[in-house]
Amino acid sequence: MIGHIRHPRDERQAVxxxxxxxxxxxxxxxxxxxDYSCEDCLTLLPDAARPDDYQHPIGDxxxxxxxxxxxxxxxxxxxxxxxxxxxxxxxTITIWDRxxxxxxxxxxxxxxxxxxxxxxxxxxxxxxxxxx
Numbered sequence: 001m002i003g004h005i006r007h008p009r010d011e012r013q014a015v016x017x018x019x020x021x022x023x024x025x026x027x028x029x030x031x032x033x034x035d036y037s038c039e040d041c042l043t044l045l046p047d048a049a050r051p052d053d054y055q056h057p058i059g060d061x062x063x064x065x066x067x068x069x070x071x072x073x074x075x076x077x078x079x080x081x082x083x084x085x086x087x088x089x090x091x092t093i094t095i096w097d098r099x100x101x102x103x104x105x106x107x108x109x110x111x112x113x114x115x116x117x118x119x120x121x122x123x124x125x126x127x128x129x130x131x132x
Contacts, residue, residue: 002037095123
């Protein structure tokens with residue numbers, strides 16, 4: 001039976017994203033034992049444990065500046081506990097720049113990870129031909 005490592009910032013899940021209620025055994029050794037731990041948990045643990053690069057409350061328009069910085073530096077970053085890769089940041093900026101102001105304001109009412117997911121969904125719909 002393989003144990004999962006509890007997420008350092010979210011007690012409701014393992015590092016690999018498995019909900020805590022579904023975990024049958026937790027790996028509690030420090031450092032975790034590679035033979036007895038979930039491989040995904042071990043791989044993702046360093047990024048999960050690192051501090052946030054940026055923090056933005058809901059409605060903070062400087063989130064877009066942080067995403068632009070990720071694109072400019074060509075480096076992923078952690079925003080509000082979620083790792084944002086270069087592609088997601090670029091897609092979010094691309095969609096954001098083409099939206100009208102009232103649509104931007106609606107997106108700013110979402111948490112940062114939801115804003116990214118919505119922009120990626122819009123981009124996917126547009127590039128797959130479903131949006132035409």
